[in-house]
Amino acid sequence: MTEIFETQPDRADLPLVVMPASFASMVAPLKAHLPALADVARVRLYEEFTEDPDLIAERVADADVMINGGPHISDDLLRRISGGVRGGEGGHVRCIVFSGTGVASYIDLALARELGVRVCNAEHYGDAAVAEHTFALMFELLRHTGELDRRMKSGGWSGPYADGLQLAGRRLAIIGLGGIGSTVARIATAFGMRVAAWNSGHTPVSRFVELGVEPVDDMNELIAGADVVSVHMPLIDGATRGLITADNLAHLKPGTMFVNTARAEVIEPGALTARLAKGDIPAALDVYEREPLPADDPLRAIPGIVLTPHVAWRTDGAFAELTRQMVEDVRAFLTGGEVNVVVSEHDAVRGASRD
Known part of the structure; x- marks a missing residue:
């Protein structure tokens, strides 16, 4: 059975942040940074990795923010979880925080812009x-x-x-x-x-x-x-x-x-x-x-x-800094700020990575 970790589950008044899939090595450092979202958001973390688009869509159905722990997000899945074009049927994810720098390999940034979904990444963590x-x-x-x-x-x-x-x-x-x-x-x-x-x-x-x-x-x-x-x-x-x-x-x-x-x-x-x-x-x-x-x-x-199987970035130090930035991205989105924004919900596409 998949382990599910939740913070402030009784705070239905707060936005919901869901990480539907995660590397095992990412779980502990992410949990360590979640206190920064106290009174800002509820967090639901699924402690397993999956690429199943139906399962991902189901897990983020009620989410306002999705933390993408690694799965490739197809165009169809992106439309499903965001509700189509600006408020259509489906989910209502308004921001996707990617667990890495090269988000362009995992999400169609032009489509995210069209759908009005903010996309954030992490920089220099690795x-x-x-x-x-x-x-x-x-x-x-x-x-x-x-x-x-x-x-x-x-x-x-x-x-x-x-x-x-x-x-x-x-x-x-x-x-x-x-x-x-x-x-x-x-x-x-x-x-x-x-x-x-x-x-x-x-x-x-x-x-x-x-x-x-x-x-x-x-x-x-x-x-x-x-x-x-x-x-x-x-x-x-x-x-x-x-x-x-x-x-x-x-x-x-x-x-x-x-x-x-x-x-x-x-x-x-x-x-x-x-x-x-x-x-x-x-x-x-x-x-x-x-x-x-x-x-x-x-x-x-x-x-x-x-x-080697795309593991260069996977170290203890990188996970610690990566998850810190992921939480910072989420907090900024929910409190009106901008951190590591690659695609703005206001249709401004920025560089997928910067020096």
């Missing part, structure tokens, strides 16, 4: 978490600790993968020098790497100077000169979707490591799989064009790459 996972992936490519561990436990000792590579002295190319990319740059510098980043024209020059990062205007030049390429570009429709093209990836020289812990959609559809299929690029990926990654996806069969 800068350290994602940056650290980025280096975990790099080190797996460099030192193959997972394979060495398996060999040791099966009775082996030395052999293939015993000789590794080092980061020190290698050139790292960062695509996306926002909060996460900047954190990656600092760590890379500490490891003795030479760091460059794509100069999109939107990143302040002062950031490059502060971090000691070389700005490179041409992405092909940046990629061609790299030993490691790490993607940290946010997904913003009309701006970064498909920004990294097949032509850009063609400039990866054999042996260049390619890491993506950002969003798969910032790469031209199919381009990365096609490039990696050549077998000369060691890659590590945490994000995919389709999630969960289908069992028959060609990426699973390409040798020399490391795959």
